[in-house]
Amino acid sequence: MQVTLAHLKRGERAIITDVSSIYIPLKLLEMGCLPGNEVELVQMAPFADPMYLNINGTHLAIRKETAIHILIEITHE
Amino acid sequence: MSKQINVALIGNPNTGKTSVFNSLTGLNQKVGNYPGITVEKKEGICKLPRGVKAHIIDLPGTYSLNASSLDENVVIELLLNKNDKDFPDVAVVVSDVENLKRNLLLFTQIKDLEIPTILVINMSDRMKYKGISLDIPYLEEQLKTKIALVSTRKNQGIDNLKELIFNYKDLSTTPCLNASEIDKDYFDNLQKAFPNQLLYKLWLVITQDVNFGKTDRNEIDAVADFKTKTKADLKRLQQKETIKRYQFINNTLKKGQTIDLSTAKDLRIRLDRILTHKVWGYAIFLVILFTIFQAIYDWSAVPMDFIDSTFASLSEWTKDSLPAGTFTNLLSEGIIPGLGGIVIFIPQIAFLFLFISILEESGYMSRVVFLMDRGMRRFGLSGKSVVPLISGTACAIPAIMATRNIESWKERLITILVTPFTTCSARLPVYLIIISLVIPEGRFLGLGYQALTLMLLYLIGFGAALVSAMILNKILKIKSKSFFVVEMPNYKLPLMKNVALTVVEKTKSFVFGAGKIILAISIVLWFLASYGPGEQFNNAEEIVTEKFASQNLTQEELDNEIASQKLEYSFIGLTGRAIEPAIRPLGYDWKIGIAIVSSFAAREVFVGTLATIYSVGSDEEETIKNRMAGEVNPILGGPLFNFASGISLLLFYAFAMQCMSTLAIVKRETNSWKWPILQLVLMSGFAYVVALITYQILI
Numbered sequence: 022m023q024v025t026l027a028h029l030k031r032g033e034r035a036i037i038t039d040v041s042s043i044y045i046p047l048k049l050l051e052m053g054c055l056p057g058n059e060v061e062l063v064q065m066a067p068f069a070d071p072m073y074l075n076i077n078g079t080h081l082a083i084r085k086e087t088a089i090h091i092l093i094e095i096t097h098e
Numbered sequence: 099m100s101k102q103i104n105v106a107l108i109g110n111p112n113t114g115k116t117s118v119f120n121s122l123t124g125l126n127q128k129v130g131n132y133p134g135i136t137v138e139k140k141e142g143i144c145k146l147p148r149g150v151k152a153h154i155i156d157l158p159g160t161y162s163l164n165a166s167s168l169d170e171n172v173v174i175e176l177l178l179n180k181n182d183k184d185f186p187d188v189a190v191v192v193s194d195v196e197n198l199k200r201n202l203l204l205f206t207q208i209k210d211l212e213i214p215t216i217l218v219i220n221m222s223d224r225m226k227y228k229g230i231s232l233d234i235p236y237l238e239e240q241l242k243t244k245i246a247l248v249s250t251r252k253n254q255g256i257d258n259l260k261e262l263i264f265n266y267k268d269l270s271t272t273p274c275l276n277a278s279e280i281d282k283d284y285f286d287n288l289q290k291a292f293p294n295q296l297l298y299k300l301w302l303v304i305t306q307d308v309n310f311g312k313t314d315r316n317e318i319d320a321v322a323d324f325k326t327k328t329k330a331d332l333k334r335l336q337q338k339e340t341i342k343r344y345q346f347i348n349n350t351l352k353k354g355q356t357i358d359l360s361t362a363k364d365l366r367i368r369l370d371r372i373l374t375h376k377v378w379g380y381a382i383f384l385v386i387l388f389t390i391f392q393a394i395y396d397w398s399a400v401p402m403d404f405i406d407s408t409f410a411s412l413s414e415w416t417k418d419s420l421p422a423g424t425f426t427n428l429l430s431e432g433i434i435p436g437l438g439g440i441v442i443f444i445p446q447i448a449f450l451f452l453f454i455s456i457l458e459e460s461g462y463m464s465r466v467v468f469l470m471d472r473g474m475r476r477f478g479l480s481g482k483s484v485v486p487l488i489s490g491t492a493c494a495i496p497a498i499m500a501t502r503n504i505e506s507w508k509e510r511l512i513t514i515l516v517t518p519f520t521t522c523s524a525r526l527p528v529y530l531i532i533i534s535l536v537i538p539e540g541r542f543l544g545l546g547y548q549a550l551t552l553m554l555l556y557l558i559g560f561g562a563a564l565v566s567a568m569i570l571n572k573i574l575k576i577k578s579k580s581f582f583v584v585e586m587p588n589y590k591l592p593l594m595k596n597v598a599l600t601v602v603e604k605t606k607s608f609v610f611g612a613g614k615i616i617l618a619i620s621i622v623l624w625f626l627a628s629y630g631p632g633e634q635f636n637n638a639e640e641i642v643t644e645k646f647a648s649q650n651l652t653q654e655e656l657d658n659e660i661a662s663q664k665l666e667y668s669f670i671g672l673t674g675r676a677i678e679p680a681i682r683p684l685g686y687d688w689k690i691g692i693a694i695v696s697s698f699a700a701r702e703v704f705v706g707t708l709a710t711i712y713s714v715g716s717d718e719e720e721t722i723k724n725r726m727a728g729e730v731n732p733i734l735g736g737p738l739f740n741f742a743s744g745i746s747l748l749l750f751y752a753f754a755m756q757c758m759s760t761l762a763i764v765k766r767e768t769n770s771w772k773w774p775i776l777q778l779v780l781m782s783g784f785a786y787v788v789a790l791i792t793y794q795i796l797i
Binding site: 077 | 161162164166196197199200203330333334336337340341344366367370371374375376464467468469471472475481581582583584585586587588
């Protein structure tokens with residue numbers, strides 16, 4: 022099974038490996054959500070949605086429906 | 099005299115761009131709209147050295163030149179149109195020292211347009227605190243620009259920025275990277291086909307779905323070669339372009355910026371642990387909400403009473419000191435109370451925006467959006483709809499203005515359409531008087547029935563908003579990309595200057611926008627209530643005097659009876675009579691009918707209108723209440739305001755769309771009469787049906 026951003030737990034860090042550009046708004050890419058960048062889950066709202074992330078130094082929140090299209094590799098517990 | 103230098107301020111949201119704008123222009127600014135759309139256009143004048151002036155436009159915040167909203171389109175449209183009178187001689191890109199990496203993306207795009215560009219690195223006072231140091235000469239060389247380190251909070255660096263703007267002709271117009279390398283063949287062909295056009299501009303025109311430069315677009319589409327790329331291909335190229343730009347930025351910053359994490363302090367993490375917590379986050383939000391409401395009601399009461407009495411005495415004074423006549427009456431009974439009806443909202447609107455802008459400036463609002471998004475999505479709304487819905491309990495007008503930051507047009511439209519259901523402060527006087535008439539004073543579990551009824555009405559308002567949002571979400575077939583990305587900015591102490599300017603600006607926009615319409619309506623209402631056709635109106639004095647001749651009334655009582663007679667046979671009174679058959683099944687008589695009709699200008703008119711109809715000289719609540727309690731139902735006998743008709747009336751006011759100013763604002767925000775008319779018809783129709791069923795069941 023592929024690991025996506027939606028699998029990330031609070032406080033965990035990961036590297037973004039692939040972003041499926043069809044489902045991801047360009048705006049998110051422009052905010053730094055690109056392959057190779059580091060991502061950390063800062064906080065989750067109830068039901069793990071939306072997710073509050075720190076991507077490459079930018080803090081932002083996205084919905085789970087977007088997070089499942091971002092592939093990651095978990096690096097740090 | 100030399101011409102003004104045109105300056106465009108561009109930057110990501112939350113970089114303090116508006117603070118820079120405020121620092122440059124001070125109070126020399128004006129806010130308008132871009133032609134045909136409701137995006138705010140902020141411009142101002144800044145005095146530069148040696149008597150030169152700069153005309154500064156504060157463009158809407160954007161993360162890049164790839165537009166995804168109306169606001170962002172404005173930025174590209176201006177930057178691509180050399181013939182626009184506002185086309186900048188120099189672009190000032192405002193960035194935030196803590197988010198330099200992301201902010202530079204937009205900067206590199208603007209450099210590609212070959213416009214002279216200055217880079218402002220704002221919030222430089224936080225560098226030490228965050229352990230950041232910058233090699234400015236190196237960055238200037240790599241980015242081919244001049245950098246101004248600015249702190250609007252500490253008021254540093256603004257003079258240096260003015261100096262740079264003054265010397266804009268010395269700035270380089272060379273791009274800082276070659277983005278066309280991402281697909282060399284494609285871009286080479288593009289350039290060959292249009293040798294006179296800027297390559298990056300062509301690329302933007304191809305990739306954007308915007309209306310600007312239609313001619314450019316057709317020109318490109320006409321050359322078949324460039325249609326070969328599918329949408330997905332283009333998007334992949336845009337992604338490549340973004341990666342390419344970030345590579346350049348990362349390399350530049352690797353040398354030009356050092357961050358010493360050991361000295362960096364992060365308040366954000368500590369605060370967010372509590373403020374976005376699954377339990378505490380919501381609890382704190384509720385407390386903040388409660389405080390705001392309390393403050394809005396308590397603090398506004400005094401200035402509102404003051405405004406009320408000032409306008410009442412002004413009107414009195416006008417009547418007494420000007421020669422009697424139609425014009426004096428129009429002034430004292432139509433225009434002055436009409437103006438009063440606008441001005442009375444100013445305290446609540448100002449306080450509401452005071453709190454909203456403090457919450458926004460501090461960065462807390464993004465956390466609310468984060469906390470509420472999931473819950474609101476069930477109703478077809480967004481986390482960003484929370485602010486308007488809450489603001490709606492003060493007044494729907496500023497609430498609807500606060501929907502602007504919702505990206506998805508569908509979610510924004512639904513929010514605008516359902517906000518008027520929330521119980522605004524204008525419903526309150528109506529509720530209070532009817533509740534006191536028809537709800538007994540007893541207590542249930544320690545809570546008064548009357549207070550419980552009022553609370554229930556607030557809940558009904560929210561409920562109606564949410565349910566209708568759910569229905570609209572199903573019905574409306576609007577294609578709008580529903581993506582949700584919220585930046586969670588750092589917490590900041592709000593700059594009072596910015597907060598004050600926002601409050602002034604929003605209040606002004608209410609007074610002059612909606613105010614015109616309220617004023618017009620109140621003049622029309624005055625005419626309808628002051629004139630009437632036929633004997634019964636024109637000879638009211640004689641008829642009434644004759645009728646009461648045997649009853650020995652005082653002059654005041656007689657005057658009241660005459661006013662009452664006149665109103666009954668005025669145009670508005672006749673209207674009330676005409677609609678009586680329609681409202682009788684709801685338990686109302688023609689007098690309530692008039693009050694309802696005039697309430698369509700604004701709900702709070704209800705009490706005042708009834709006061710005039712029942713010929714009570716003063717607006718004192720008790721007196722009106724006693725008169726209302728004494729009214730007899732002309733057909734069934736018994737009190738007119740009984741439990742059934744009272745509840746029916748309460749529900750009618752809860753659901754009906756009776757506010758001209760809200761309709762005017764909806765028209766302005768949606769740029770179409772379709773939506774306000776739909777609101778008027780559907781909400782009022784629903785109110786009628788509910789009131790009808792309620793009355794028929796309860797009677």
